[in-house]
Amino acid sequence: MKPASRLRVHLLQVGHCRHPEWVTLRGGRWTSAEFPALAALLIHPRHGALLYDTGYSAHFEAATQRFPERLYRWITPVQLPATQTLQQQLARHGVAPADVARVLISHLHADHIAGLRDLPRARFTALRAEIAQLRDVGRLRALMHAVLPALLPDDFAARLDYADDAPARDLGPLWAPFARGFDLFGDGSLIAVPLPGHSSAQMGLLLRDADDRPLLLAADACWSARAWREQRMPSLLARPLMHDWAAYRTTLAGLLAVATRQPDLLIVPSHCGATIASYSPRAQERAA
């Protein structure tokens, strides 16, 4: 396959928040550390410009003006420099907001979906159980789980497709314990992989970039590369944020297992600055 017919991947940092490192990594430093919010721009040879999550946006600030939502901002102070907005970064790759055909939503936490309202033509894909929680919880419970329903476009439901409706694929022994994925376009280019624990139904994304390198976009299955390499769970303080602590632990162990079997695999946690900074696709650089 020629590189031109492959998926091009750009990892964008769309704002960041600050936490003490020890909250996200047991045994981590007491000082406050920066956690970037990832939006991955995927230029698909047939389906055009796609995003995996959006990172922060001005809508996050608007949605957290009042109580109780304002608590969210206090707990995680957010910065979004003008040069880091999604619009600015898409423009650098020649993509207008209206060009984004689809957003693959890892989960509904605000730092992953705050930009949805800025993408007027995009359809959305998420796992069914992640969306189902919206019906079941009130405003305060939603906030406890870092979900701000105000960030969803008014016609969100009409623009939504469920990843679970795509053809299921057996991932085979290399990917155990992640047994099954969903082949989003039916061509093997993007496989949605359930990564349980962090939220009701978190969706990872498995793909091969223009260099034919396998990437697992892992959202918040862990908060840093150190976490999966050293199998370090977050602090117990982060436990109420998690949908299922035991499942989170199993998923974290799974990341190390798949990485050990596949040394070529790049696991991309959404908030790991070191991983995002280290990614520079070789074929893409040659093509530029």
Ligand SMILES: [Zn+2]
């Ligand atoms: Zn997150």
